[in-house]
Amino acid sequence: MKKTIGIIGGMGPLATADLFRKIVTMTDAKCDQEHPRVLIDSNTNIPDRTAAILTGGENPLPQLAASARTLERAGADVLMMPCNTAHYFYDGVCAATKLPVLHMLRLTAEEIDRRKIKTVGLLATDGTIRTGIYERLFGEHGVAVVKPDAAGQKQIMALIYDGVKAGNAAFDTTPVRAVLDAMLALGVEAFVLGCTELPIAFADYALPYPDVDPTAVLARAAIEFAGCKVKDA
Incomplete structure (x- = not known):
């Protein structure tokens, strides 16, 4: 049975859309049902990650954790963050959910x-x-x-x-x-x-x-985790 992908998104919205597009286009599918199920929380309330790290800006972890819990409740089996800088907070996100979080x-x-x-x-x-x-x-x-x-x-x-x-x-x-x-x-x-x-x-x-x-690398890992086939490169 296919597993459901959960994307902690909004960092930024175009980057989130790019990951979703790559998951779709890199999946070897001949019908809708052969694609993975994908849940996206495009949480644009997540504060800027670079500002938090460099200048003491608002901590993004509470919003990252909230998105992780939202996606877990919605039925995701695995989580991922299409934002490189957000991985500074990776351990905190993992602590907020029982789900595995792919490390891009x-x-x-x-x-x-x-x-x-x-x-x-x-x-x-x-x-x-x-x-x-x-x-x-x-x-x-x-x-x-x-x-x-x-x-x-x-x-x-x-x-x-x-x-x-x-x-x-x-x-x-x-x-x-x-x-x-x-x-x-x-x-x-x-x-x-x-x-x-x-x-x-x-x-x-x-x-x-x-x-x-890295977005394409993450998309491939997401497809494989979901139990779907990846197109030959």
């Missing part, structure tokens, strides 16, 4: 190891960068991490907040491309899109760089 960052590190990538460029929010979660996980697999310099990180944050989150289709990606080109010159084999707005940015702004998409 750990799954991404395992995917990079499977693909035998040895040097990655980490693109993420200031909050995710500050926590060092990805570096620790990559270190367990012997993967070297290249991050943007301070000026480059400002461009990545602008891409996330002023581009995707702001719905700005005319966002100028020229400075971002310069940052990515400089990182490639340092030996980066692929960019980890370590903010769930970044896969959207790479698609919408046609950024032609090799990448590892």
Whole structure:
């Protein structure tokens, strides 16, 4: 019997929609009934995760935990958070529910190891960068991490907040491309899109760089957990 997927969403809404779309399009299904059942709580009341980590902003854990409990009551069998920075609060979310919670960052590190990538460029929010979660996980697999310099990180944050989150289709990606080109010159084999707005940015702004998409990695794990088939890549 299929299991039900529960998505703690709203961080942001487009990132939530991107995960759901990938779950649908990556499922090998010939009819509606062969797709997994998916419950989504697009909880836009969850405070900004980066602000909480860096500047003492409102703690998002109470709202994350509330969404976890809502989805558990609604019948979910597994939970996931399509937000990299939210994984700073992963243990607290796990403590709020009896359900398993897929860890997107750990799954991404395992995917990079499977693909035998040895040097990655980490693109993420200031909050995710500050926590060092990805570096620790990559270190367990012997993967070297290249991050943007301070000026480059400002461009990545602008891409996330002023581009995707702001719905700005005319966002100028020229400075971002310069940052990515400089990182490639340092030996980066692929960019980890370590903010769930970044896969959207790479698609919408046609950024032609090799990448590892944690949202797609999470979608695959969700489909498999649900007992459905994943399309061949």
